Amino acid sequence: MDVREQICSASKVVVKVGSSSLTTPQGTIDVDRVDALVDVLAARRRGGTQIVLVSSGAIAAGLGPLGLPARPRDLATQQAAASVGQGVLVARYTSSFARYGLRVGQVLLTADDMMRRTHHVNAQRTLDRLLELGIVPIVNENDTVATDEIRFGDNDRLAALVSHLIRADALVLLSDVDALYDGPPSRPGARRLAEVHGPEDLVGVQLGRGGAVGTGGMITKVQAARIATGAGVPVVLTAAAHAAHALAGDDVGTFFHPQGRHPGTRLLWLAHATTGRGRLHLDAGAVEAVVTRRKSLLPAGVTSVEGEFAAGDPVDLCGPRGRVVARGLVNFDAGEIPGLLGRSTRDLASELGPEYERELIHRDDIVILESHT
Ligand SMILES: Nc1ncnc2c1ncn2[C@@H]1O[C@H](COP(=O)(O)OP(=O)(O)O)[C@@H](O)[C@H]1O
Numbered sequence: 001m002d003v004r005e006q007i008c009s010a011s012k013v014v015v016k017v018g019s020s021s022l023t024t025p026q027g028t029i030d031v032d033r034v035d036a037l038v039d040v041l042a043a044r045r046r047g048g049t050q051i052v053l054v055s056s057g058a059i060a061a062g063l064g065p066l067g068l069p070a071r072p073r074d075l076a077t078q079q080a081a082a083s084v085g086q087g088v089l090v091a092r093y094t095s096s097f098a099r100y101g102l103r104v105g106q107v108l109l110t111a112d113d114m115m116r117r118t119h120h121v122n123a124q125r126t127l128d129r130l131l132e133l134g135i136v137p138i139v140n141e142n143d144t145v146a147t148d149e150i151r152f153g154d155n156d157r158l159a160a161l162v163s164h165l166i167r168a169d170a171l172v173l174l175s176d177v178d179a180l181y182d183g184p185p186s187r188p189g190a191r192r193l194a195e196v197h198g199p200e201d202l203v204g205v206q207l208g209r210g211g212a213v214g215t216g217g218m219i220t221k222v223q224a225a226r227i228a229t230g231a232g233v234p235v236v237l238t239a240a241a242h243a244a245h246a247l248a249g250d251d252v253g254t255f256f257h258p259q260g261r262h263p264g265t266r267l268l269w270l271a272h273a274t275t276g277r278g279r280l281h282l283d284a285g286a287v288e289a290v291v292t293r294r295k296s297l298l299p300a301g302v303t304s305v306e307g308e309f310a311a312g313d314p315v316d317l318c319g320p321r322g323r324v325v326a327r328g329l330v331n332f333d334a335g336e337i338p339g340l341l342g343r344s345t346r347d348l349a350s351e352l353g354p355e356y357e358r359e360l361i362h363r364d365d366i367v368i369l370e371s372h373t
């Protein structure tokens with residue numbers, strides 16, 4: 001079977017579109033391009049496919065109305081622009097989809113919503129219900145309330161997490177560039193990568209930043225593709241202008257093969273939607289045990305601890321050279337750990353009581369981020 005068949009036969013698809021494909025350099029909505037995208041999505045929707053659209057463009061669309069010449073640097077002004085632009089954007093989608101008798105629903109998420117179980121279950125339930133009702137959910141980051149700590153910062157990764165959340169069959173990333181190239185596409189001789197089977201195909205590929213209105217450039221798109229394919233979801237990356245071909249399974253853009261693994265949603269958040277609140281430094285033996293043999297982390301293999309965190313928080317696990325190799329949900333507060341380091345759990349239990357006979361981090365609560373130290 002042609003691998004692209006997975007895209008044209010998908011019954012649930014997440015489509016992500018970037019700011020540069022929806023707005024003009026003057027900071028207004030590019031109505032023709034929004035309508036052209038909606039033409040494609042509506043046709044697929046009317047053919048029976050459930051579609052979730054993750055749309056950027058709130059900040060970019062708010063620039064013109066606020067008289068801002070360029071994307072502001074400070075968070076508060078970006079949030080103000082997003083507040084104004086998001087309304088304009090969804091109003092446009094509402095009337096554009098209405099041309100086909102279709103309704104849209106706005107869903108604004110923060111990284112926290114993906115991490116906290118109650119919020120996550122809520123978001124999942126709402127999206128599922130919207131899809132059952134035949135609505136096209138339009139998802140964006142909730143920019144107006146997302147502070148730096150709980151920000152995704154880019155919609156590429158948000159789209160990948162949403163694909164996992166709704167158990168999508170495919171993710172289509174639409175940008176202003178028609179594919180992933182082996183270097184910046186403006187460079188003469190840059191070559192399109194038609195397919196990416198895994199990280200080995202990305203060795204030597206230069207991933208640059210995007211234009212004036214986009215945020216992550218190619219880096220976050222490739223990260224998103226890695227998150228989605230790692231959860232078993234195939235990805236196509238191409239230009240918004242090629243959306244119809246991409247959804248039809250034609251040979252456009254770059255196809256990222258799914259890896260066939262389906263990690264639990266919880267570990268996927270841990271890896272991609274959280275940041276470590278502190279760090280545990282591991283000796284080489286502990287790295288081997290945790291990363292290669294997938295064992296729990298015991299106090300004996302930890303050499304030092306950094307940061308303020310409480311039991312249950314995510315912390316980064318670093319190898320002897322300081323590189324982050326894994327992330328896990330720790331069983332102790334930061335202040336308790338120095339007294340445990342380098343000691344066997346048996347010693348700790350006999351001296352401090354049986355409640356100390358536990359791992360620093362249980363192996364079910366560890367996600368590996370990097371397999372080499
Ligand atoms: N290796 C590469 N292959 C393709 N595009 C690249 C590469 N490196 C950098 N880019 C740039 O990334 C840009 C897309 O990122 P971005 O502007 O953030 O898009 P969006 O707004 O669609 O999310 C393209 O315009 C392209 O110039």
Ligand SMILES: N[C@@H](CCC(=O)OP(=O)(O)O)C(=O)O
Nearest residue numbers: 019056057058059154155215
């Ligand atoms: N939430 C922001 C989009 C952030 C973002 O990822 O932008 P882009 O790189 O254009 O997909 C907005 O709506 O402006």
